[in-house]
Amino acid sequence: MRPKKITTISLALLALVLPMPLAAFDVNEKIQLHGFVSQGYLDSSGNNFLSDSLEGTFDFNEIGVNLNLRLSNKLRVGGQILSRKMGGYGDNHVRLDWGLADYRFQDWAGLRVGKVKIPVGLYNTERDSDFLRPMIFLPQSIYDETRRDTWLAHWGGELYGNVAMDAVGDFDYKLFYGRIKYEGDSVYHDSTLDNINRRLADNLNSPNPDPLLPPRINQCDRDNEYLYGASLIYSPPIDNLRLGISWASQKDTSYGDDAKIGEYTTNSNFVLSLEYAWRNLALNAEYGENDRTQTLYDVTTFDGPNQAWYVMLTYSATDSLSFSVLYDEYWKDKHDKDDSIHASGRFNPTPWRKDWGFGVRYDVNQYWTLKGEWHTVDGSALLLDFFNPDGTERYWQYGAVKASFNF
Amino acid sequence: MGKPLGKILLLLLLLFSCANSSCLAADEVILVVNHDNTLSGITWRAAERIFLGKKTEWTQGEHIHVAVNNDPEVYAVFCRDILKKTPLQYLLYRKRMLFSGAGIPPLVMNNDEEVKAFVAATRDAIGFISKDSLDSRVKPLVIR
DSSP: OOHHHHHHHHHHHHHHHSOHHHHSEEOSSSEEEEEEEEEEEEEEESSOOSSSGGGOBOOEEEEEEEEEEEOSSSEEEEEEEEEEEETTBSTTOEEEEEEEEEEEEETTEEEEEEEEEOOOTTTGGGTTOGGGSSSSSOOTTTSOGGGGGGSSEEEEEEEEEEEEETTTEEEEEEEEEEEOOOOTTSHHHHHHHHHHHHHHHHHHHSSSOOTTSOSOOSOEEEEEEEEEEEEEEEEOSSTTEEEEEEEEEEEEEEEETTEEEEEEEEEEEEEEEEEEEETTEEEEEEEEEEEEEEEETTEEEEEEEOEEEEEEEEEESSSSEEEEEEEEEEESOTTOOSOEEOTTSOEESOOEEEEEEEEEEEESSSSEEEEEEEEEEEOOTTOOTTTOTTOOOSEEEEEEEEEEEEO | OHHHHHHHHHHHHHHHHTOOOOOOOOOOEEEEEOTTOOOOEEOHHHHHHHHTTSOOBOTTSOBOEEEEEOOHHHHHHHIIIIIOSOHHHHHHHHHHHHHTTSOOOOEEESSHHHHHHHHHHOTTEEEEEEGGGOOTTSEEEEEO
C-alpha cells in the first residue's frame, strides 16, 4: 500500500473515531474549527470520466479543515485547507481552498479580501463540500468538473451585502474582482498541454505545415490577467424561493515553453438560477451561457457562446432520505449544434451532453451522509481527449457512491 | 445500463445497511431574548433573517448573538414553523455558510436549559425554546 493511500485512510479513520461532541470545536462565538472527510467510488462505461473510471476507481476523496476567528462583531478571519484526489489528480496535496478577512460594515455592506470563492451560479462556492447538495456531482453543464480549477476561487476581494425590503423580500449581492492562480498539476493544465501538442502534431503532419510553429512544447502555463463579475440572489416573500443571476468575465494568457502562444477570454459568462422547495419537494434549475474566445498561435480556435441548463427535482421521503432526478444539457456552441472541432483539433460528431441522473441521499445523522447516483449520457462534449486517447463513444454511463463525514 | 449501475447499487446496499434512522416529534416553540432587550415583538421575516444570518444587528446597532437549540423536537418545530424549512435544509444552510467561507454559523446549544442560560447571560442574544420550559430568566419575544 502506498504511503499516500495510508495517509488518506488514516485520516478517514481518525474522523471515524473522534467522539462527536468533541469533533467540532466551537470554543465560543469567537473560535470555530470544522472539517470534513469524504471517500467515494467512481465507475463508468463507454468513456473515461474525470479519471480512468472505466476500470472503476476509489481515488475519489476530499479532506477539508476550516478555522474561523471572530476578532470583533464586524471582523472575521478564516480559512479552509483542502486535500483532494480525483483519479490521478490532486494527489491529496494540501492546498488553501479559501482564506479571507471579512469586515461587515452593515448588513447591507461588507468586504472580503483574500482567496475568495467565485459566486458563479448558486452552488459554485460550495463545490468542494459534496454533503451540501443532493447529488455527488453538481450538474456538469454549469459546473464542469474538468474546469474546476478555472472557476473555483480568486485572489482579490468582493463587496457583499443583504438588502432587505420587508414587503418585497431581500437581495444578496456580490461584486468581485481579482485574479485566479492556476495550479500547474491540474487535469485542466495537463489536458491543455495535450491538446496543444495534438494541434502541433497535426500541423507537422499536414501537407503545408507552418514552419514557424514548434513541433511540440514541453510545458505550458496559464496566467490570469483579470477576473471580475457580480451575483445577485433575490429571495422574494415566498417561502424557500430563490432567484439568482450571476455574471463573470476573465482573460488568460497562455504560454508554451515560456513563450506566449495564445489567449483565452471569457467575454461573458452568465447563469440564471432558480431554487424552490415546497413541502417534501425541491426544484433546482439553472441556465447559463459562456461566451468565450480562444486563440492559439494566432489562430482563433473557438469564438462563441456555449449553452447549458439543467433541472433537478428532489423528493424527501423522510427527514433523512431523499431521491433526486436530474436532466442536464450542454451544447458546446449555442449557434451551431452540429459537428464541431474539439480543443485538440479532433473532429467531434456529438458536441453535446445530455445527462439523465438519478440519485439517492441518506443522512445518517448530522455528521454522516451517504449518497449514490447513476447517470446515462448522450454526447461526448466536456469529455477530455486526454482521458480518452482512442476516441469517445456517444452513449455512455457513469455512477458513483460516496460517504461523507463532517463536523 | 452496463457495468457501473450494478456496482453502484451493490455499494449503496452495503452503505445503507449500516445506517440507522431517527424520528422527530413535534412541540411548540417560542423565541426568547435577554430581559435587557427592549423589544417585545418582531416580525416573522425579521426572525427568519436573524436565524439565516442575514440580519446581524438589532435596530440600535448591537450585534445579535444567535443560539440554535439542537434539541431534536424543538429544533424540528422551529425549522418547520418559523423558518419554513425541513430540519435538514436548515442544517445544510448553516453548513453552507461555514464551508463556503461566507460566515460563522450560530452557536449550537444542546437543549432549552443551555439556551436559557446563554440568553440570560448575553444581553443581545436570541434563541428558541419549548414554550413549556419558559421561566423568569429570559423574556419571550412575540412574532407578529
